[in-house]
Amino acid sequence: MNQVRVRFAPSPTGYIHVGNARTALFNWLFARQQDGVFVLRVEDTDVERSRAEYEERLIADLRWLGLDWDEGPDVGGAYGPYRQSERLAIYAEYGQNLLSRGLAYYCFCSPEDLEKERQEALAAGRSPRYSGRCRHLAAEEARSRVAAGEKAALRLKVPEGGIIAYHDLIRGDLSFDLSLVGDPVLIRSNGLPAYNYAVVIDDHLMAITHVIRGEDHISNTPRQLLVYQALGWEPPQFAHLAMVMGQDNTRLSKRHGATSVDQFSQMGILPEALFNYLAFLGWAPPEGREVLTREELIKLFDLRKVSRSAAIFDYEKLFWLNRQHFRQLSIAERARRAFPFLKDAGLLPEVMTPAHWSWLEKVVDSFTETVDRLSELPDRLAILFEFSPERMDEEAKSILADKARRQVAWLFCLKVKDIPELSPAEFSRVAAEIKKETAAKGKNLYHPVRVALTARASGLELDRFIPLVEEGARLSLPRPVPSCRQRAAKMLAFLEEGQKINQDKGSG
């Protein structure tokens, strides 16, 4: 059996979309599982839209996702070049071959003529296919017109009738009526190859055995098969993947939210989580487990089990998977991944000392179990870096509105404001004292204490929170963490100020 060779062939016309990323991923999974070769080919023949920087971006995004290729524009290989723009001579050569054998012909129709023809056909309720007007031009005449410098495209002669059929690895037997397909353009009048022609030449010359691509190519396949036929080549096997849709069941696009791979990395989705999620869009492993590594996915993946119907991209499930993957990382690794998000938010220094890392690990360990994307981290950590009684939320305010609970908060601040560093032991001591002095316990004790220390009504358990604050307060940070003592002093001032206002009101 020949070695499996698959390819991913994107156009560098923008940031890579998760739908395309999934196509790349399925190819990669199949290649790795079959001990095959994964080829990256850049289809940059659309000069208007293709840009070199997009190719770089594309490569970076694919690598970020965890894909690698054995052959490609950046790594070379025996079947190159891997950029279509560098293969123009090859396309021209096979074009001449088809022309000389009478299987292709020059077409002099202008884009305007063609558009008019199309509109007329549509209006008359006919299939808007090319009429074949130039097909019967005498070969010598066409040749001399071209020699004279007239612009012409090269078209394939599609057989008059009959059907063309092929077996799709995912969809089974498919067939198409040839009378419905117009003569496709092989080489455009600007000398660049058209998609349906270039893929065939490249896939064959690159010895591709399996073409795994999006469903939107199903009806292109008969045209490509015709090119294989004309050239006398054996076509590869085809597998057409269903599309990825947005929540409203239309093709996933920007208005559905994040769609490009780099947007997901920016919001703090782990590459292994996106990878896992993408693999699950249209496929499920035989056993029930869902949180899987790349290696496990390679083992379990089965191209024949891929779904034929379109799948809706579910951000919630992706976030859940992200949390699961994050949890599986070691504490040090979690800190390492979280770091850029916190540094960029101005919460951590560019240069981290071991003490910073040690603190970050504890912080990340305490806060990330409820975080589903790393970009949420700066907001979640605001409770450490920020302490502003004047900006309390309603719930916290209502806690302090109660006289007894306000008394608890006040007493707590009074006791803590002179303690240089609040250790867990001292915290329990203070809590016990207040309990004794005020008879407050349970919620009535801890709610006000929490508000006193955080100016919020909810958050991390205080036993975990306090050591993080005290350790953070000792560190040199771009944005200092106020210590418990500082918090207590500030809250005390705030409470007393409020008291005064209330008294004024009462007496006035």
Place this chain on the structure above:
RNA sequence: GCCCCUGUCGUCUAGCUCGGUCUAGGACAUCGCCCUUUCAAGGCGGCAACACGGGUUCAAAUCCCGUCGGGGGCGCCA
């Protein structure tokens, strides 16, 4: 308009290839309970689907036909 693909809980899917084992399984979301000084997380449990209509058959999510819905294509874009 024509051609092609497709249709199981709100979502991703298992099951359909070899009809009975399906009172249709799992996961996300949702709801409830537990845990708990709060919010989450976590644990436990609940709600929830074979698009519709005809066949075939003792028996259909599974086979056949039709309808409807969704998507894609019909480019000198890829």
